[in-house]
Structure formats: C-alpha cells, structure tokens
Amino acid sequence: MHIVDRRLNPGGKSLANRQRFLRRVKDMAQRAVRESAREKDIKDLGKDGRVTVPGDGVREPRFSRQSGTGFQDYILPGNKTYVEGDRIERPPGGGGGKGSGEGGEGSENSEDAFNFVLTRDEFLELFLEDLELPDLAKRRLSVVETEGLRRAGYTVSGSPANLALTRTLRNSMSRRIALKRPKPNEIAELEARIADAHGTDPLLPDMKLALEALRERTRRIPYVDPIDLRYRRFEPYPRPIAQAVMFCLMDVSGSMTEHMKDLAKRFYILLHIFLTRRYRHVEIVFIRHTDKATEVDEETFFGSRETGGTLVSSALVEMKRVITERYSPDDWNIYAAQASDGDNVSSDGPTATELLRAHILPACQHFAYLEVGDENGPRAGFVEHRTTLWRTYEGLAKSGGAIAMRKVNHRRDIYPVFRDLFGRKDARAEAEG
Numbered sequence: 455m456h457i458v459d460r461r462l463n464p465g466g467k468s469l470a471n472r473q474r475f476l477r478r479v480k481d482m483a484q485r486a487v488r489e490s491a492r493e494k495d496i497k498d499l500g501k502d503g504r505v506t507v508p509g510d511g512v513r514e515p516r517f518s519r520q521s522g523t524g525f526q527d528y529i530l531p532g533n534k535t536y537v538e539g540d541r542i543e544r545p546p547g548g549g550g551g552k553g554s555g556e557g558g559e560g561s562e563n564s565e566d567a568f569n570f571v572l573t574r575d576e577f578l579e580l581f582l583e584d585l586e587l588p589d590l591a592k593r594r595l596s597v598v599e600t601e602g603l604r605r606a607g608y609t610v611s612g613s614p615a616n617l618a619l620t621r622t623l624r625n626s627m628s629r630r631i632a633l634k635r636p637k638p639n640e641i642a643e644l645e646a647r648i649a650d651a652h653g654t655d656p657l658l659p660d661m662k663l664a665l666e667a668l669r670e671r672t673r674r675i676p677y678v679d680p681i682d683l684r685y686r687r688f689e690p691y692p693r694p695i696a697q698a699v700m701f702c703l704m705d706v707s708g709s710m711t712e713h714m715k716d717l718a719k720r721f722y723i724l725l726h727i728f729l730t731r732r733y734r735h736v737e738i739v740f741i742r743h744t745d746k747a748t749e750v751d752e753e754t755f756f757g758s759r760e761t762g763g764t765l766v767s768s769a770l771v772e773m774k775r776v777i778t779e780r781y782s783p784d785d786w787n788i789y790a791a792q793a794s795d796g797d798n799v800s801s802d803g804p805t806a807t808e809l810l811r812a813h814i815l816p817a818c819q820h821f822a823y824l825e826v827g828d829e830n831g832p833r834a835g836f837v838e839h840r841t842t843l844w845r846t847y848e849g850l851a852k853s854g855g856a857i858a859m860r861k862v863n864h865r866r867d868i869y870p871v872f873r874d875l876f877g878r879k880d881a882r883a884e885a886e887g
Contacts, residue, residue, distance in 0.1 A: 612685025705794035718793035743769035796841025
C-alpha cells in the first residue's frame with residue numbers, strides 16, 4: 455500500500471525545509487543519546503532516558519522581521535505615561551538580551567534547552583541505528599522469519615498509486631484500434647473540407663452527416679475506458695534471514711582485576727543489547743576461560759566469579775569445538791568478540807596463533823579483540839605497550855586476518871571503542887578519511 459500526502463504546506467513553511475529540519479533534529483537527538491549513554495551505567499541502557507538538545511536546534515527556519523528594526527504600533531493596557539502617537543526609544547543593541555537563563559539561549563543553564571523523554575525502544579533505536587555486524591552474508595536461506603512484497607503481475611482494481619500507466623495505455627490503444635475509433639486527424643480533415651465547401655456543393659450534406667457520425671462514434675468509444683485500467687499487483691512472500699552466531703570469549707583469570715572484569719562485562723552487555731535488538735536470528739555463545747574454558751549460560755557469564763591461570767588457547771579450542779558441532783561455516787555467519795587483559799603463557803602463543811590462523815579466522819566473518827587495561831592507563835586507542843596476547847594478534851592482523859583490535863582503560867571509552875568495532879563500513883571509512 456502506498457500513502458500519498460497531498461496536504462498543503464502550512465503558511466510560511468516549505469516541505470524541503472521541514473524535511474531538513476527533521477533530519478537535523480534527529481541528528482541532534484542521536485548525538486544527545488550517545489552523550490547520555492556515556493554517563494549512564496550499561497545496565498540502564500535498556501531503560502527510558504531523558505535527553506536534552508539546544509533550543510535553537512529544534513526551531514524550523516522561517517522568515518520574520520527583525521524585532522529591533524523598523525517602526526511598530528503597540529497598544530499598552532494600563533499605561534499612564536504614553537498616549538497615542540508618542541514614540542518610544544528603542545533599547546540599545548536592538549533590545550535583544552539573553553533571555554531569562556543565566557547563560558542566554560543555547561547555554562547549559564538556558565530555559566531554551568529542549569528536554570524530552572525517550573521510551574526504551576526509541577532510545578535503543580537511536581543508540582544502535584548506525585551499528586551493524588560487518589560482512590553479514592546470506593549463507594543459508596532456510597530460516598524464514600519475515601515476509602516481503604514482490605511484484606505479481608497486474609490486476610483490474612487497486613490503489614491509484616499503483617496504477618500501471620504504460621499497461622493501461624497499451625490496453626486503451628488495442629481497444630480503440632479494434633473498435634475503429636476515429637482518429638483526430640480524420641475529423642480535422644473532414645471539418646476542413648466542410649469549411650472550404652461552397653453552399654451549393656451537393657456533397658456538403660453528406661459530409662456533415664459523416665462528421666456527425668465520426669463525432670458520435672468518438673463519444674461512444676472513449677480514449678480510456680475503465681476496462682483498460684491495470685494496477686500493479688503485489689503479493690507477500692517469505693523473506694530469508696541470514697543466520698549469525700556471536701561467540702563471546704572472556705578471560706576471568708587471576709590476572710584480571712575487578713576493574714578489568716567490569717570493563718569486559720560492560721562491553722559484552724553492550725554487545726548483547728546490540729545483537730538482541732538489531733538482529734532477530736543471532737545466537738550468542740558465551741565462553742569463559744582461565745587455564746580451562748567452558749561454555750556457560752548468560753547468567754553465569756555475567757555473574758559468576760572465577761579465578762585461576764591464563765591459557766587463551768583453551769577458549770579457542772572450545773570455540774572450535776562448538777563451531778564443529780553446531781555452526782557450520784557454510785550455513786552460518788560466525789563472529790567472535792574476545793576480552794582479555796593481554797596476559798597469556800608465552801608458550802601458548804604458537805598454539806593460539808595456529809588455532810586462529812587455521813581454524814578460527816577462516817570460519818569467522820569478523821573477530822574483535824578488546825584488551826582491557828588498568829584504570830590509570832592511557833585513553834582508548836591503539837596501544838604502545840604491547841602485551842603478549844596483543845603481539846600474537848597483531849601479527850595475525852598484519853598478515854590479513856579478519857581481526858580488529860582495540861584497548862580500553864576507562865569506562866567512558868567503552869562506547870566509543872564499541873562503535874569503532876561495529877560501526878557501519880561507510881561511517882568508519884568517513885571517520886578514517
């Protein structure tokens with residue numbers, strides 16, 4: 455169904471300006487949502503949220519006379535000083551002022567700041583709008599969850615918006631040819647002959663009768679008849695959904711401080727919100743590891759306390775086992791996100807490298823590695839001090855492996871790094887350019 459809005463534009467406003475205004479306000483609201491997300495706790499992202507945008511950004515552009523210029527007539531009730539015809543001096547500087555707020559319009563304490571509350575769905579929609587799983591391909595088309603519309607020929611009834619003009623005119627032409635509807639040039643030629651004929655011409659009455667017959671036939675055979683109308687027909691069809699699985703690997707060994715574990719959990723909670731909100735058919739596999747790795751449920755992954763040594767290859771072996779048993783790369787888009795402090799047994803480096811190069815990375819669409827550091831460390835970005843695990847993964851990334859690496863030390867950096875890892879390709883390319 456197509457809905458056509460034929461309402462007139464309000465006075466003093468144009469459709470193009472209103473569309474630009476809506477896009478600008480949406481961008482401002484999206485930025486406000488991202489800023490508020492940095493101050494929120496991760497667990498509060500799924501709740502309703504209050505955001506604030508500057509008042510000057512939510513006004514539609516319009517032409518108006520500048521208040522500080524020209525002559526204007528006012529009626530001032532209760533006035534005992536002025537009478538009709540008196541001129542009042544204009545305030546210096548055009549009488550603009552800053553308004554009732556301390557800092558004026560657009561400042562933080564101004565009354566012109568526009569506050570509004572977003573529902574949970576609205577907040578998450580803006581929060582996750584430009585994020586996506588990279589290189590999501592339809593590897594198997596057997597899982598069907600939605601329906602789409604596709605063209606299914608023509609029908610004799612339907613909405614005017616779906617009128618097939620070409621098919622309608624073709625039917626009209628076929629009918630007019632079959633019924634021998636007079637052509638306009640035939641009538642024009644006969645009218646010209648009658649105009650040139652003299653009143654004594656014996657053929658004049660016959661030509662007038664012929665002209666009247668042509669006109670009558672033209673009226674009886676319309677140019678477009680209701681039986682000519684054809685409308686484009688659409689029918690629903692099952693739309694295949696790409697299958698995807700996300701592996702969440704988290705180091706919970708003794709070298710991970712509570713601050714590091716908190717950073718890792720925040721990253722995975724944000725990832726969980728993103729996946730469950732944006733994709734209907736994405737399965738999530740949680741794997742925790744010390745020197746041993748186990749697949750756990752969501753509650754154990756985020757809430758259970760565990761400690762021990764570090765052996766990264768154990769998590770990769772467990773991931774390989776799950777892929778072999780349940781998620782064939784021919785049928786599934788496989789993604790992985792790993793969080794660790796970068797500590798690993800030096801002798802485990804070759805084993806982890808071989809597992810990644812031979813089994814994990816070839817099966818994955820994207821592998822994201824997040825290295826969590828001490829709170830007193832540097833800001834987010836690529837690290838100068840390279841840990842054991844960082845050096846292992848860095849070699850794989852330089853050799854062309856589908857792996858992205860980032861490091862965070864502070865809670866405020868979780869969301870920017872997450873956006874960097876899972877932002878849309880065009881947005882990332884524009885940021886890098």
